[in-house]
Amino acid sequence: MNHTLPTLAAAASILFSAGLSALADTLPDLGGREVVIASENTYPPLQFVDPKSGEAIGWEYDAIAEIAKRLNMKVTFENVSWDAMIPAISAGEYDVAMNGITIRADRAEQVAFSDPYMRSEMFMLVRADEERFTDPESFAANPDFLAGAQPGTTPFYVTVYDVLDGDEANPRIKLFETFGAAVQALKVGDVDLVLTDSTGGQGYVTTNPDTFKLIGEPMGSEDFGFIFPKGSDLVEPFNAAIASMRADGTLDALNKKWFFDYKIAQ
Numbered sequence: 001m002n003h004t005l006p007t008l009a010a011a012a013s014i015l016f017s018a019g020l021s022a023l024a025d026t027l028p029d030l031g032g033r034e035v036v037i038a039s040e041n042t043y044p045p046l047q048f049v050d051p052k053s054g055e056a057i058g059w060e061y062d063a064i065a066e067i068a069k070r071l072n073m074k075v076t077f078e079n080v081s082w083d084a085m086i087p088a089i090s091a092g093e094y095d096v097a098m099n100g101i102t103i104r105a106d107r108a109e110q111v112a113f114s115d116p117y118m119r120s121e122m123f124m125l126v127r128a129d130e131e132r133f134t135d136p137e138s139f140a141a142n143p144d145f146l147a148g149a150q151p152g153t154t155p156f157y158v159t160v161y162d163v164l165d166g167d168e169a170n171p172r173i174k175l176f177e178t179f180g181a182a183v184q185a186l187k188v189g190d191v192d193l194v195l196t197d198s199t200g201g202q203g204y205v206t207t208n209p210d211t212f213k214l215i216g217e218p219m220g221s222e223d224f225g226f227i228f229p230k231g232s233d234l235v236e237p238f239n240a241a242i243a244s245m246r247a248d249g250t251l252d253a254l255n256k257k258w259f260f261d262y263k264i265a266q
Contacts, residue, residue, distance in 0.1 A: 063254060081177060115242055146191040162219055
């Protein structure tokens, strides 16, 4: 009697699938626990309001839905402005927050971070017809050029210290309550530059190619994570879910959906 041995590729596939199954079996079960998540909904394609349906959607919403399924938890969302988000999480007003939040040591003094779910690089977002400057040096050289930013964000500090003179009160930086408001100011010509990570910037460029573009070389990289109150027992379950989603290709599938395939309705 002849027995057909599996090919090396087939054997590897079987072992990989078995590994994923074992990983899924080890995920914590939160028993239907209710978890309240804060989001600003102004950061496409991570999270934003669909102009056609009026619903809050995006990469992070899909990721949370998948995490909720894997961990057996129920999720509700609350809309919270960026400037109130970290203090609110630190005070325990919400269980989790998502907003493309850069993992930084100073923030880790106030809140707990998950493991990174995404890495992104910082770029200069400008109007599509911008030709007066091409890099931080040429922008900084003209005192008439203005930058828009949200106070307390990574783009704000990079604008202050890597583009301009290190003065956080520099009048060339116009402050806005939301990232979307800064981008709108760029669109209408009230400012000339908004620094953004490649995630958010590419979202605007892809959906508005005649309005915006990214210029210059990447200005460093940053990792994004979910945030929790200090000592939260949700951190380890979230980390386990993120690891399983990275291992089985779910994170890659979300990247493809939201950064390459999805087009925001106009």
